[in-house]
Amino acid sequence: MTASRIVALGHYQPPKILTNDDLSAMVDTDDQWIRSRVGIRARHIAEDETLVDLATSAAQKALARAGVTPDQIDLVAVATCTALERSPNTAAAVAARLGIPTPAAYDLNTVCSGFSYALATADHAIRAGAATRALVIGAERMSDIVDWTDRTTCVIFADGAGAAVLEAVPDDRAGIGPVVWGSDPEKNEAVVISGWQPIISQQGQTVFRWATTQVAPLARQACEKAGLDPSELRGFVAHQANLRIIDAIAGKLGLAEDAVIARDVIESGNTSAASIPLALSKLVERGELHSGDPVLLFGFGGGLAWAGQVVRCP
Numbered sequence: 001m002t003a004s005r006i007v008a009l010g011h012y013q014p015p016k017i018l019t020n021d022d023l024s025a026m027v028d029t030d031d032q033w034i035r036s037r038v039g040i041r042a043r044h045i046a047e048d049e050t051l052v053d054l055a056t057s058a059a060q061k062a063l064a065r066a067g068v069t070p071d072q073i074d075l076v077a078v079a080t081c082t083a084l085e086r087s088p089n090t091a092a093a094v095a096a097r098l099g100i101p102t103p104a105a106y107d108l109n110t111v112c113s114g115f116s117y118a119l120a121t122a123d124h125a126i127r128a129g130a131a132t133r134a135l136v137i138g139a140e141r142m143s144d145i146v147d148w149t150d151r152t153t154c155v156i157f158a159d160g161a162g163a164a165v166l167e168a169v170p171d172d173r174a175g176i177g178p179v180v181w182g183s184d185p186e187k188n189e190a191v192v193i194s195g196w197q198p199i200i201s202q203q204g205q206t207v208f209r210w211a212t213t214q215v216a217p218l219a220r221q222a223c224e225k226a227g228l229d230p231s232e233l234r235g236f237v238a239h240q241a242n243l244r245i246i247d248a249i250a251g252k253l254g255l256a257e258d259a260v261i262a263r264d265v266i267e268s269g270n271t272s273a274a275s276i277p278l279a280l281s282k283l284v285e286r287g288e289l290h291s292g293d294p295v296l297l298f299g300f301g302g303g304l305a306w307a308g309q310v311v312r313c314p
């Protein structure tokens, strides 16, 4: 039986940093409110770079680290909710930029859970024999869909991208565990991105309450499906929406004391589908997580959709 594993990761953030003090000069907010309610200190905002630029830069790093050439990739999946073009989709545009000859190329939009959804679909394609090497990217230019006069959202969202190269391996070396995914259609208006020039709005407290009560049991299911107790995890990378949410879920999971908990939201803000691969790639790059370490990924948000799985670090 065939399975898949992550061979390498890469990430990219645009150089421009917007601090809480910068935002205080734009809307009625302050550093203290943002730090205490959300945990964010700064975020990266794209200027000239397009969504495809962000995704391509992250993918190039992942490919270089994997030692994989573009012609070896046969599937490209991009998780994003900020594609301005309907066609070509982001995956096709990234494939063209990278010179990937004939990949299956698709975008997937489940907003903030998008990376875990895309990772699962690529893993399933490899398991089904429909692909052998895949590029899975989470990329967002949230700055395109933020109302910069709305203090309830403009202090939260940011831009960035993270990418993973996947390859087929024998089942006993599987690096990507079974996905736990779903949605609550009754809460589908908790996060809305709509309009001719789409703008994001959210019922923050609805998502906050849902995430702090519902994610831990679902995350435990993902561990169970991977045959692990949460105490055996080396790391936990949740969607980087809010430091208080991350710490509340981590506290309920019963992680080992020395488990690494991703808190990239502090430096990067909420980059929706990019937040998980961005945070994971940084932890591996900094040597805080090592090859083979089991790490729980868990995304949640618009939809209200969720997805999570245990992966082994490259």
Ligand code: UT7
Binding pocket: 028, 029, 030, 033, 034, 037, 038, 112, 151, 152, 155, 191, 202, 203, 204, 205, 207, 208, 211, 241, 242, 270, 272, 300, 301, 302
């Ligand atoms: O990634 C997609 C999924 N989304 C999430 O996971 C978001 C989950 N929710 C959250 O992270 C939090 O609910 C927020 C960070 C969005 C909001 O924090 P909160 O503690 O739930 O604040 P709140 O919405 O209850 O607002 C409290 C107060 C309000 O003022 P009043 O009505 O109490 O006078 C807001 O108007 O804070 C005010 N407020 C602000 N004040 C200063 C809202 N935004 C700001 C701001 N600066 N930027």
